[in-house]
Amino acid sequence: MSTLVIAEHDNSTLNGATLNAVTAAQALGADIDILVAGAGCGAVGEQAAAVAGVNKVLVADNAAYGHQLAENVALLIAEVGAGYDNIVAAATTNGKNTMPRVAALLDVAQISDIIAVESADTFKRPIYAGNVIATVQSADAKKVITVRTTAFDAAAAEGGSASVEAVGAAHDAGISEFVGEELAQSDRPELTAASVVISGGRGMQNGENFKLLDGIADKLGAAIGASRAAVDAGFVPNDMQVGQTGKIVAPDLYIAVGISGAIQHLAGMKDSKVIVAINKDEDAPIFQVADYGLVADLFEALPELEGKL
Amino acid sequence: MKVLVAVKRVVDYNVKVRAKADGSDVDLNNVKMAINPFCEIAVEEAVRLKEAGVATEVVVVSVGEKPCQEQIRTALALGADRGVQVETEGSVEPLVVAKLLKGVVEKEQPQLVILGKQSIDGDNNQTGQMLGALTNMAQGTFASEVKIDGDAVSVTREVDGGLQTVKLKLPAIVTTDLRLNEPRYASLPNIMKAKKKPLDVFSPADLGVEVTSHLTQLKVEPPAERQAGIKVASVDELVDKLKNEAKVI
Numbered sequence: 001m002s003t004l005v006i007a008e009h010d011n012s013t014l015n016g017a018t019l020n021a022v023t024a025a026q027a028l029g030a031d032i033d034i035l036v037a038g039a040g041c042g043a044v045g046e047q048a049a050a051v052a053g054v055n056k057v058l059v060a061d062n063a064a065y066g067h068q069l070a071e072n073v074a075l076l077i078a079e080v081g082a083g084y085d086n087i088v089a090a091a092t093t094n095g096k097n098t099m100p101r102v103a104a105l106l107d108v109a110q111i112s113d114i115i116a117v118e119s120a121d122t123f124k125r126p127i128y129a130g131n132v133i134a135t136v137q138s139a140d141a142k143k144v145i146t147v148r149t150t151a152f153d154a155a156a157a158e159g160g161s162a163s164v165e166a167v168g169a170a171h172d173a174g175i176s177e178f179v180g181e182e183l184a185q186s187d188r189p190e191l192t193a194a195s196v197v198i199s200g201g202r203g204m205q206n207g208e209n210f211k212l213l214d215g216i217a218d219k220l221g222a223a224i225g226a227s228r229a230a231v232d233a234g235f236v237p238n239d240m241q242v243g244q245t246g247k248i249v250a251p252d253l254y255i256a257v258g259i260s261g262a263i264q265h266l267a268g269m270k271d272s273k274v275i276v277a278i279n280k281d282e283d284a285p286i287f288q289v290a291d292y293g294l295v296a297d298l299f300e301a302l303p304e305l306e307g308k309l
Numbered sequence: 310m311k312v313l314v315a316v317k318r319v320v321d322y323n324v325k326v327r328a329k330a331d332g333s334d335v336d337l338n339n340v341k342m343a344i345n346p347f348c349e350i351a352v353e354e355a356v357r358l359k360e361a362g363v364a365t366e367v368v369v370v371s372v373g374e375k376p377c378q379e380q381i382r383t384a385l386a387l388g389a390d391r392g393v394q395v396e397t398e399g400s401v402e403p404l405v406v407a408k409l410l411k412g413v414v415e416k417e418q419p420q421l422v423i424l425g426k427q428s429i430d431g432d433n434n435q436t437g438q439m440l441g442a443l444t445n446m447a448q449g450t451f452a453s454e455v456k457i458d459g460d461a462v463s464v465t466r467e468v469d470g471g472l473q474t475v476k477l478k479l480p481a482i483v484t485t486d487l488r489l490n491e492p493r494y495a496s497l498p499n500i501m502k503a504k505k506k507p508l509d510v511f512s513p514a515d516l517g518v519e520v521t522s523h524l525t526q527l528k529v530e531p532p533a534e535r536q537a538g539i540k541v542a543s544v545d546e547l548v549d550k551l552k553n554e555a556k557v558i
Binding site for chain 2: 067069070071074092093094096097098099100101102103104105107108109110111112113122125126127128129130131132133134135136137138139140173174175176177178179180181182183184192196220228231232237238239244245247252253263264270273274275276282287289290291292293294295296301304305308309
């Protein structure tokens with residue numbers, strides 16, 4: 001039995017999501033190798049080799065893999081992965097983009113966004129916006145799996161001593177090219193990895209008012225998120241969206257401010273350890289999942305909260 | 310150019326679905342069904358391409374049992390030209406749907422295929438990507454902007470850190486994200502007209518696809534219930550609870 005974990009990275013740093021995927025892979029009970037596909041990604045290969053519990057790191061360094069274009073990377077993963085029993089990646093936008101393509105190339109089903117490994121072929125995954133948990137069994141000889149990172153602890157980033165091997169395979173499907181990207185700049189912790197998240201919703205009224213969250217976020221070392229309503233209204237960029245179709249978070253503390261608590265938003269945060277809701281509507285559904293609810297006008301409560309932290 | 314749009318019949322997004330007591334499946338009796346929200350966005354984008362004079366014909370396809378024709382009719386009322394149903398029994402896995410869609414792609418030869426990024430029932434987020442692999446087309450997933458540019462399409466994608474733009478050779482596949490557009494409502498006259506638009510029905514055998522099952526759903530269960538919380542009366546009490554009771558700050 002052997003498992004190939006696909007590294008998530010930006011060509012210089014190994015993304016923490018990979019460490020959660022390694023833990024899920026360990027639960028499959030097989031030897032773990034990591035594949036790093038990128039351009040000029042040698043440093044990532046070394047970081048992957050230091051991850052505890054990893055047997056071998058394969059580095060495919062080629063210009064065609066530089067921007068993780070699914071058309072090229074999927075061909076590589078399908079070729080390298082042919083010798084493995086399981087192919088596992090984090091359910092990030094990259095993982096979601098590439099892995100189904102790999103599964104189809106190998107003519108196997110993909111099991112998306114698993115939250116638990118029951119056995120080598122049986123997994124739990126949320127469906128219907130997390131309102132139902134399904135247990136699914138795969139009949140395929142080879143499993144292609146994406147992992148909900150918040151459901152698995154991160155593997156230790158140090159302590160491993162895997163060997164690093166270069167993979168020569170160069171696949172350029174020649175049907176897609178990278179044009180450019182606009183990445184949001186932020187000094188705050190990454191939303192999916194933060195231990196405290198404070199999110200604003202439609203009740204924030206405008207983008208300017210999101211500054212009310214800054215001071216609290218600074219004091220708590222929190223990341224700032226948003227509901228879809230706040231994103232759609234243009235208050236904040238879409239990469240801050242928490243929910244079924246945005247990011248899934250499970251911090252120790254989640255503070256929902258001016259968020260009613262629609263099913264689709266709850267799907268992204270209801271596994272948080274402690275949930276606090278601040279809303280002036282005492283019947284808002286968010287209070288049904290909140291451990292601590294404060295019925296108050298957020299424009300009064302937020303400055304007061306900031307002052308008292 | 311011809312645009313093919315795939316739509317799925319799913320539980321209405323406002324319905325809170327529950328697992329059946331015996332854990333065999335979710336309870337979908339007497340539940341309102343609708344077109345998957347991401348598929349609505351896909352139809353809207355195709356219709357806008359037609360209105361802009363870029364697309365000449367919009368064909369809408371759905372894979373499923375007979376009632377999915379309602380969702381095809383909805384798409385026709387929104388502006389699609391004709392419908393195709395691939396009739397299957399029960400629910401079908403994304404890989405099989407992708408194979409069936411590949412069969413339709415081979416028949417129709419569209420230049421662009423638009424799907425939603427995920428259906429809100431299975432939450433799989435796989436079908437578009439799988440269709441890309443099977444047809445060897447490029448994919449622009451999680452699209453928030455689509456621009457046709459000669460024999461290529463430029464797609465702005467919503468990725469974890471922000472936005473990414475890729476250029477894909479046509480024919481290509483696009484999967485829609487929420488911010489691609491705001492879908493329109495069907496007007497009553499258009500709903501009436503949609504009833505007269507052509508709708509072809511194929512079986513998987515017509516498309517040369519065998520419906521198989523790679524995954525078995527062993528059981529479904531409700532997620533762990535959260536303990537009922539309390540309402541606090543003031544910010545002071547909130548801070549006190551978080552510090553001393555929950556010990557999270």
